[in-house]
Amino acid sequence: MAAMSNQMPKLWLRKGRETPVLAGHPWVFSKGIEMGPVDEAGKPARVVGLVKVYGGSKEFLGIGMYNPNNSISLRMISINRNDEKDFKVDKDFFVKKFKGLESAKKEFLPVETTAYRLVNADADWLPGLIMDRYENVFVFQIHTAAMDMYREEIIDALKKAFKPEAIVERSDIDSRKADGLQSLPVKIHYGKVEGNVEFLENGVKFFADVLGGQKTGFFLDQRDSRKKVGELSRGKKVLNLFSYTGGFGLYAALNGAEKVTTIDSSEPALELAQENFRLNGIKIDDEKNFEKYDFVCADVFDFLSSINIGDYDLIVCDPPAFAKSNDKIDEAKKAYTSINRRCMDLLKSGGILVTCSCSGRITQEEFRDILKFSAGRSKKDMRVLSALTQPFDHTERVSFSEGRYLKTFVLQCLDHF
Ligand code: SAH
Numbered sequence: 509m510a511a512m513s514n515q516m517p518k519l520w521l522r523k524g525r526e527t528p529v530l531a532g533h534p535w536v537f538s539k540g541i542e543m544g545p546v547d548e549a550g551k552p553a554r555v556v557g558l559v560k561v562y563g564g565s566k567e568f569l570g571i572g573m574y575n576p577n578n579s580i581s582l583r584m585i586s587i588n589r590n591d592e593k594d595f596k597v598d599k600d601f602f603v604k605k606f607k608g609l610e611s612a613k614k615e616f617l618p619v620e621t622t623a624y625r626l627v628n629a630d631a632d633w634l635p636g637l638i639m640d641r642y643e644n645v646f647v648f649q650i651h652t653a654a655m656d657m658y659r660e661e662i663i664d665a666l667k668k669a670f671k672p673e674a675i676v677e678r679s680d681i682d683s684r685k686a687d688g689l690q691s692l693p694v695k696i697h698y699g700k701v702e703g704n705v706e707f708l709e710n711g712v713k714f715f716a717d718v719l720g721g722q723k724t725g726f727f728l729d730q731r732d733s734r735k736k737v738g739e740l741s742r743g744k745k746v747l748n749l750f751s752y753t754g755g756f757g758l759y760a761a762l763n764g765a766e767k768v769t770t771i772d773s774s775e776p777a778l779e780l781a782q783e784n785f786r787l788n789g790i791k792i793d794d795e796k797n798f799e800k801y802d803f804v805c806a807d808v809f810d811f812l813s814s815i816n817i818g819d820y821d822l823i824v825c826d827p828p829a830f831a832k833s834n835d836k837i838d839e840a841k842k843a844y845t846s847i848n849r850r851c852m853d854l855l856k857s858g859g860i861l862v863t864c865s866c867s868g869r870i871t872q873e874e875f876r877d878i879l880k881f882s883a884g885r886s887k888k889d890m891r892v893l894s895a896l897t898q899p900f901d902h903t904e905r906v907s908f909s910e911g912r913y914l915k916t917f918v919l920q921c922l923d924h925f
Contacts, residue, residue, distance in 0.1 A: 517547050530569065535583060535910070536583075559574045559582070575653045575687055620709075650684075703715075737759050741761075770802065771806055827843075893918040894918045896916040
């Protein structure tokens with residue numbers, strides 16, 4: 509599979525399109541391409557894969573992964589000028605990348621944290637590849653057709669770079685369709701996975717169901733926000749909406765919350781949430797604690813209709829991405845406005861709302877606007893205590909603002925006076 513850059517097809521961008529690429533933006537849409545790709549003989553090359561990329565003035569810009577079937581046709585894998593003559597994607601390329609990312613990320617990981625995002629796709633210059641690490645279990649997803657050609661190299665590189673206990677692929681994702689690919693069955697490529705994988709996050713113990721859970725098994729991107737919720741929870745009655753495996757509520761319970769109610773519509777997620785509480789020594793099975801630690805399998809919208817104002821002092825609202833495609837943005841904005849308004853309605857003055865949006869198509873400013881409308885309708889004065897985003901291992905580059913997808917606002921609700 510390794511393709512030397514001297515045999516790579518070439519393509520040229522339209523004039524002006526080189527500026528963002530030079531600044532480090534990894535994407536070029538099909539309309540940004542002036543000519544190509546062509547092969548060595550100058551003939552059209554119908555490739556999905558690596559191409560050498562040149563600017564409007566014919567200068568070499570870097571190497572991209574090309575797929576004409578996606579409107580984002582080109583994703584840059586390197587903008588190193590030296591790569592024009594000698595660039596190869598093979599096992600050694602991935603070993604070097606993985607090692608480099610490991611040391612860059614380990615340096616800043618919080619203490620007692622053994623799971624992180626090793627590779628955050630385009631933002632880490634590995635377009636289409638997501639890799640989460642839980643202790644020594646590596647779980648990856650391939651989103652693009654060009655990266656899909658390097659599965660073997662990726663697996664071999666992981667074996668060489670680390671001492672993996674297991675390597676799992678979770679490319680059971682519909683987003684592959686945008687690149688002309690099918691969703692794939694879950695696969696263990698190496699080692700054994702027996703049951704859930706245990707790891708630490710800020711000293712809290714968790715199980716990830718890497719074979720059957722959502723995404724790669726756990727939402728590692730809420731690490732910082734969960735810690736924040738822990739800090740705010742002492743003596744509070746906490747409601748964790750869209751809990752998945754219970755993370756936010758578990759931090760609250762470990763930090764002295766008076767009560768934690770955990771809600772999700774997924775039965776397996778709630779079962780694992782209970783396992784996670786037990787794993788940390790929280791006595792959810794003692795009869796006297798049934799009310800204190802409550803796990804409810806329900807639709808959040810129905811549940812919210814069944815409770816009263818002031819039942820909870822702190823509400824966490826972390827729904828799935830409502831805006832999954834561009835034509836769904838208006839609908840998604842309405843849904844975010846409505847759910848946040850309902851949460852605000854249920855808080856007494858002084859109550860806290862931790863509210864999140866993981867829709868990449870909605871910016872932080874747009875989300876803030878949504879919250880403004882919710883607050884207006886709820887007639888509440890919402891004060892921003894903090895604004896958080898994905899942690900650093902879910903790499904965000906200044907040149908690639910699209911890489912910021914997670915927005916979390918910690919708001920204090922005050923009555924107007
Ligand atoms: N806060 C979680 C991640 C949330 S992911 C964490 O910290 O890990 C979104 C969750 O919302 C999923 O577990 C999904 O099962 C749940 N969900 C989606 N729609 C729902 C609904 N209408 N009511 C209840 N749960 C819902």
